[in-house]
Structure formats: structure tokens, C-alpha cells
Amino acid sequence: MTTFEAAQLVAAREIRTKLRDKAFLFSTVFFLIIVLASIMLPSLLNGGATKVAVVGDTSISALRADGLDVQTVADQATAERLVRDGDVDAAVLPGPEVVAKDDRPGDVVQALSTEPTVRLLETSAVNPFLKVIVPIAFAMLFFFTSFTFGMQIAQSVVEEKQTRIVEILVSSVPVRALLAGKVAALTLLAFAQVALLALVAVVGMSATDAAPGLVSAVLPAVGWFVPFFVLGFVMLAALWAGVGALASRQEELTSTTVPVQMLVLIPFFLAISVPHDGVLMKVLSYIPFSSPIAMPIRLFDGEAAGWEPAVALILLAGTAVALLGVGARVYSGSLLKTQVRTNFMAALRKA
Incomplete structure (x- = not known):
């Protein structure tokens, strides 16, 4: 069996396990309900036209x-x-x-009132409220997906170490194939979940007329968000697996995963808090850990030139390749140490 075939076998096993996991299925349904409720409730509460x-x-x-x-x-x-x-x-x-x-009845009074003519120098087909909420949606999608699926990768690794299943797996497939299969499976599942949520959101907004002009305005940003999301998730997934392998039991995950948690939390809070047209946001759109959030936001706002996402994507791809190597070394160096917690640098050297 080649390494590629072994990775495919591991990925198929991971996907089957997740699709049978009630917690995973429940969380997907829960997120779908949240998306639908956020779209449908305003229309229902308004009770239709006056x-x-x-x-x-x-x-x-x-x-x-x-x-x-x-x-x-x-x-x-x-x-x-x-x-x-x-x-x-x-x-x-x-x-x-x-x-x-x-x-x-304010809406009736407003309809009968005479207002001065207003001429906008820069017009937008997107509702001002949606210009605020869509960037937040981009940020939250990447943040919650990379954080929740990342923790699931780390927990899966520790569970295999605790039950000693990893010793059987390593005797059957190469360690790198085991890591590649896990990362590929969780990346596919994460992307499928995000795509499902996005599809439900678009259909829901179209049915309620909640977003006139939104689809045409957001499509260019979504087109770039997809490769940024995939590369960013893969970059972090290898690190999640690596720091997960450092722990010997589930209780140690809180401390071993802190560095990767910070790599997810800090870019998220920076991207949603700084001005979208400022210098800091532009810098964040080139830093690999924050570019999957910051660059799609700048594209949606019309603040990024045509060449900028390509440059940021190249930087992200290079960083993803480098961190895949780091994550693989840490994973290989600590995976079979099932009795004690492993130090990061020791695992890196041992590999």
C-alpha cells in the first residue's frame, strides 16, 4: 500500500466516524437552525407590510x-x-x-412626508446593515470552523493515544499518511459544513427578500474566501494535530493547544475590531493567520486592489506548506509517547 492509498484509507475512516458522531450531526443541525432563524425571524416579527x-x-x-x-x-x-x-x-x-x-404609525407618516432630494456620490446595492453583518459572517465562519474542527482533530489524536489504537494504526500505515488522512478528512467535512450553511443562508435570504443586491456584491469575495479558507484551515489543522499529539490524556489538551488557540483567537478579534479601511486591516490581510478573514472582508468592502488577494494567497500557501512540515514533525515525534506529556521542542527534535 502506497502512502497516498494509506492516507485515503485513513480519511475515509475519519469521515465515516464523524458522520456517525451524534455531536457532529447535532452541531451541524444547530448551526443550520441558527442561520435560518437569523434570516427568518426579522420578517416574522415584523408581521409583513403595514x-x-x-x-x-x-x-x-x-x-x-x-x-x-x-x-x-x-x-x-x-x-x-x-x-x-x-x-x-x-x-x-x-x-x-x-x-x-x-x-x-411612523412608516405611514414617513411615506406621506415630503423629503428633499438626496444624491449619493458613491452608491451601493447592498443594505448598510448587511455591509456590517457580512464581514462578521466571514470572520465567524472561519473562526468557529477552524476552532471547533481543530479541537476535534486534537481530541481524536489524544483519544487514539489513550486507547492505544495508535500503536495498531502506526503498525499498518505510515505516520505521515495517518496525519494526512486526518487533515484531509476534517478539511473536507469543514468545507462541506460551511458550504451547506452558505447555501441555506442564500436560499433563505432569497425567499425573504432580505438581501437585495447582496448575492452579486458578495460573490467576488466568496470566490476568494474559498481558497483562503481551505489553505488556512489546512495550515492550522496540521498544528492542531501536532499539539494534540503532545498530550497523553484529554485533560492536558487545555495547555498543549493554547498556542494554536491564540493563533485563531487573536486574528479573529483583530479583524472584526479594527477599521476595515485602515492600515492595520491591510496588514492583517497579508499575514497568513489573519488573511483568511481580513482579505475577504476587504474584497467585500471594495478596499482591495485586484492583485492583492493573489499575493496574500501565495504567502498563505507558502506558510501552510511550512507549518504542515512543522506539524508533521511534532506529530511524528510525540504520537507514540502515550504515557507522558511531550515537550514541543523535544518532539520536534526527536522527529
């Missing part, structure tokens, strides 16, 4: 232009009765005069 009864026809065009549900009634008494019965939210009488039951 219903307005109108006497006459002078205000109908202005009200409908603002997306209000307008129905024409014969006289003032009928309009007021509909308001009292709760059949409509407000009524517009000649004058115009707005009638409501117990709360001022």
Missing part, C-alpha cells in the same frame, strides 16, 4: 411606493372601524390625516 385603509385616492401611490399594504374604503367611519377592530394598522383620511389606534 396595512393601511385609505379614504379617497390621493395618497395611494405614495403609500404603495413605500411597500405598504393599501386598501381603499368608502368613508371615514369605515376606516376608523377597521382601525379599532385591528383589521388595519392605520387609516389615511382626506387632508391628509393619519388615524391609528394607540401607537403612532
Whole structure:
């Protein structure tokens, strides 16, 4: 059996194990529910368009232009009765005069108000709220996926060491094939989970008309996010496996995985807290540990030149190759030490 065939065998085993894992399936369903709820709840809570009864026809065009549900009634008494019965939210009488039951209908008043003409020098088809929430979504996708799947890689390695299964595995397949199979399987599962969440989000927003112009605006950033996500995840996955192998039992993972946790946490908080058009954000988009978050955000905001993501991706790929080597050496040097915790530098030297 070649190393490649052995890695394929390990990857298939890891995928089968994960797909039978109730915790993994539950977390996927839970995230799907969160995504759907965040999209559907605002529309459900709003209760649809405001219903307005109108006497006459002078205000109908202005009200409908603002997306209000307008129905024409014969006289003032009928309009007021509909308001009292709760059949409509407000009524517009000649004058115009707005009638409501117990709360001022701001959207109706705004539709009937005369506003000055506004000319924007830089227009955007994306809602301002979505310009804030989409970058946060990019950051959280990479952060939660790399953190949760990374911890699962480390826990899987320690579990195999504790149960001594690793000794059987190493006698059957090369250590590097074992690591490659784990990284490949978890990368595939992580990407599949993110793709599923993204698909549900797009379908949900299209069904609720929550994001006019969003798909066309976000596609270029998503196109670059995919390779950044894959390379960034692979880069960190090898390190997660390496520091996981340093521990001899699950309780030691808290301390052995701290360095990699910081490599995930610090770039995440920096990317979502610094100004998107500032110098620090530009620097973060080139640093390999933060570029999977920062560069897609800059692309979505229109702050990055066409050549910048290519350069950042090359830097990320080079770092990923280097850290794959480091992670593999640490993993190989500590995997069979099942009785005691291994020092990072000692594992690196022993390999």
C-alpha cells in the first residue's frame, strides 16, 4: 500500500466516524437552525407590510411606493372601524390625516412626508446593515470552523493515544499518511459544513427578500474566501494535530493547544475590531493567520486592489506548506509517547 492509498484509507475512516458522531450531526443541525432563524425571524416579527385603509385616492401611490399594504374604503367611519377592530394598522383620511389606534404609525407618516432630494456620490446595492453583518459572517465562519474542527482533530489524536489504537494504526500505515488522512478528512467535512450553511443562508435570504443586491456584491469575495479558507484551515489543522499529539490524556489538551488557540483567537478579534479601511486591516490581510478573514472582508468592502488577494494567497500557501512540515514533525515525534506529556521542542527534535 502506497502512502497516498494509506492516507485515503485513513480519511475515509475519519469521515465515516464523524458522520456517525451524534455531536457532529447535532452541531451541524444547530448551526443550520441558527442561520435560518437569523434570516427568518426579522420578517416574522415584523408581521409583513403595514396595512393601511385609505379614504379617497390621493395618497395611494405614495403609500404603495413605500411597500405598504393599501386598501381603499368608502368613508371615514369605515376606516376608523377597521382601525379599532385591528383589521388595519392605520387609516389615511382626506387632508391628509393619519388615524391609528394607540401607537403612532411612523412608516405611514414617513411615506406621506415630503423629503428633499438626496444624491449619493458613491452608491451601493447592498443594505448598510448587511455591509456590517457580512464581514462578521466571514470572520465567524472561519473562526468557529477552524476552532471547533481543530479541537476535534486534537481530541481524536489524544483519544487514539489513550486507547492505544495508535500503536495498531502506526503498525499498518505510515505516520505521515495517518496525519494526512486526518487533515484531509476534517478539511473536507469543514468545507462541506460551511458550504451547506452558505447555501441555506442564500436560499433563505432569497425567499425573504432580505438581501437585495447582496448575492452579486458578495460573490467576488466568496470566490476568494474559498481558497483562503481551505489553505488556512489546512495550515492550522496540521498544528492542531501536532499539539494534540503532545498530550497523553484529554485533560492536558487545555495547555498543549493554547498556542494554536491564540493563533485563531487573536486574528479573529483583530479583524472584526479594527477599521476595515485602515492600515492595520491591510496588514492583517497579508499575514497568513489573519488573511483568511481580513482579505475577504476587504474584497467585500471594495478596499482591495485586484492583485492583492493573489499575493496574500501565495504567502498563505507558502506558510501552510511550512507549518504542515512543522506539524508533521511534532506529530511524528510525540504520537507514540502515550504515557507522558511531550515537550514541543523535544518532539520536534526527536522527529
